Amino acid sequence: MLLPVLLRPSRCCARVSGILTQCVRTPSSPAGHFLLRPHSRGLKGGGRKSQSQEERWRSRNKTVLTYIAAAGVGMIGLTYASVPLYRLYCQASGLGGAAVAGHDTEQVETMEPVKGRVLKISFNADTHASMQWNFRPQQSEIFVVPGETALAFYRAKNPTNKPIIGISTYNVVPFDAGQYFNKIQCFCFEEQRLNPHEEVDMPVFFYIDPEFDEDPRMARVDTITLSYTFFEAKEGQKLPLPGYSYN
Amino acid sequence: MSTAMNFGSKSFKPRAPDKGAFPLDHFGECKAFKETFMKCLRDNNFDNSQCRLQSKDYLECRMENQLMAQEPLTKLGFKDLMEPPPSQADGDAEP
Numbered sequence: 001m002l003l004p005v006l007l008r009p010s011r012c013c014a015r016v017s018g019i020l021t022q023c024v025r026t027p028s029s030p031a032g033h034f035l036l037r038p039h040s041r042g043l044k045g046g047g048r049k050s051q052s053q054e055e056r057w058r059s060r061n062k063t064v065l066t067y068i069a070a071a072g073v074g075m076i077g078l079t080y081a082s083v084p085l086y087r088l089y090c091q092a093s094g095l096g097g098a099a100v101a102g103h104d105t106e107q108v109e110t111m112e113p114v115k116g117r118v119l120k121i122s123f124n125a126d127t128h129a130s131m132q133w134n135f136r137p138q139q140s141e142i143f144v145v146p147g148e149t150a151l152a153f154y155r156a157k158n159p160t161n162k163p164i165i166g167i168s169t170y171n172v173v174p175f176d177a178g179q180y181f182n183k184i185q186c187f188c189f190e191e192q193r194l195n196p197h198e199e200v201d202m203p204v205f206f207y208i209d210p211e212f213d214e215d216p217r218m219a220r221v222d223t224i225t226l227s228y229t230f231f232e233a234k235e236g237q238k239l240p241l242p243g244y245s246y247n
Numbered sequence: 248m249s250t251a252m253n254f255g256s257k258s259f260k261p262r263a264p265d266k267g268a269f270p271l272d273h274f275g276e277c278k279a280f281k282e283t284f285m286k287c288l289r290d291n292n293f294d295n296s297q298c299r300l301q302s303k304d305y306l307e308c309r310m311e312n313q314l315m316a317q318e319p320l321t322k323l324g325f326k327d328l329m330e331p332p333p334s335q336a337d338g339d340a341e342p
Contacts, residue, residue: 108265108324113296138285143294149324150295151302153281169261183264184323185315190268200271201281205306207324 107209108184113147114213124227125154131232132160133194138201147210149184154202154228158194165193167233173225176217180209181224191233270314277308303328 121144123137138153158164168188172178187202194200204226212218272278284301291297303325309315321329 109322109326111324139288139293141293142288143292143296145296148296148299149302151284151305153285171259171261175259178259183262185266185269186264187269187271188261189263192268192271194271195273198273200273201275201278202271203269203281203305205269205323 108149108207111147111207111210113145114210115145117213118143118145119208119212119221120223121150121152122223122225123152123154124225126227126229128229128231131166131230132164133158133166133230135228135230144208146180146208146212149205149207152204152206152226154187154204155199156192156194156202156230157199158196161196163193163195165191165233166230167191168228168230170229171227173227174221177212177221177224180212180215180218181226182207182209188228266316266318269309272309272312272314276312277305277314280305280308299325299328 120141122141123139125135125137127133127135134155134157136155138155142150142152144150156166167190170183170186170188172181184205184207186204186206192202206226208224280301284298284305287298287301288295295302303320306315306320306323310317320326
């Protein structure tokens, strides 16, 4: 019983070599047939039954290979098609460019504060090494709840004898909480000019999206740090506003 | 700023504020309201919910002095403070 099983591999090898030589000998044969063409090499008397079985395997293998190749080609095509498809989806669902918790200005009017979840917002202020302003927050932390608008102040002083123009950007830590941190109005991304020895208060008006409370990833987040950094701006330089595309 | 140079991870993308930037208060016109607000914060252990009335006053001052675009305060999230409270328990407005 085991002998036919043991003999099979050698027969397969013989058959494969037979197929290859047959390909070489008849190059004009249609491609679809060469796998199925019966041949007489390496065949002994009682092998006809297994020969048709081999043929069936081969045809089945060929079918399977064809399906796999078609699936591979289909997936590659889907990859290419996904870009316009995603754009269509964004247009249809109105999410725009950022498929995150989309906030809009109407939400500020209708959102309800989530009273049970108190968050500590701590404030950090930095300046670039060559920026000579004194820039610091006026409160080190503030306790807010999601859905409630909050006001916070920074103070900047220009201790030098010449006007300095500054421009700032911000960062929110933890990273994932940054998508829920919405600023209604602040002092960033626009040039701010301070005259010599002038000191101003800079407010930030913001809120945390109420959906923050429903995000399971944010369940253990109690502190959010808002960090502003001021750079010195050269005269006439325009920073592109993030999120807006200039066409 | 994200200082890591790993290209696989997401980087922080700052978003522009909804209503743009506050013009600077060079003349300190609303400084008094700011001081009231900061004092309220210090007295209430920096709890923002207790000082919303003061923050509303500050923003109103800004609007009056052309330091902020005029906007109905309900659109800034103060609708609970705007409702005329005959006998309404308005926990946010208590200074």
